[in-house]
Amino acid sequence: MATQVRTCPKCSRLMWVKEEEIEQQDENTIRLKCPHCHETVRFKLVSEGSNATGPKMGH
Numbered sequence: 001m002a003t004q005v006r007t008c009p010k011c012s013r014l015m016w017v018k019e020e021e022i023e024q025q026d027e028n029t030i031r032l033k034c035p036h037c038h039e040t041v042r043f044k045l046v047s048e049g050s051n052a053t054g055p056k057m058g059h
């Protein structure tokens, strides 16, 4: 639902994670093309437990 902002591991610029542009690789991993460097980067989805609804703070 909410738009997330991640830092691109390739070019270190901020990228917006839009649901319609996400490619789900597996249960916990998404793939996304960086709008800056056009590299396809992967992000882990952090969802521990079934009550992981709020944003994670720190570790």
Ligand SMILES: [Zn+2]
Binding pocket: 008, 009, 010, 011, 012, 013, 034, 035, 036, 037, 038, 039
């Ligand atoms: Zn990038």
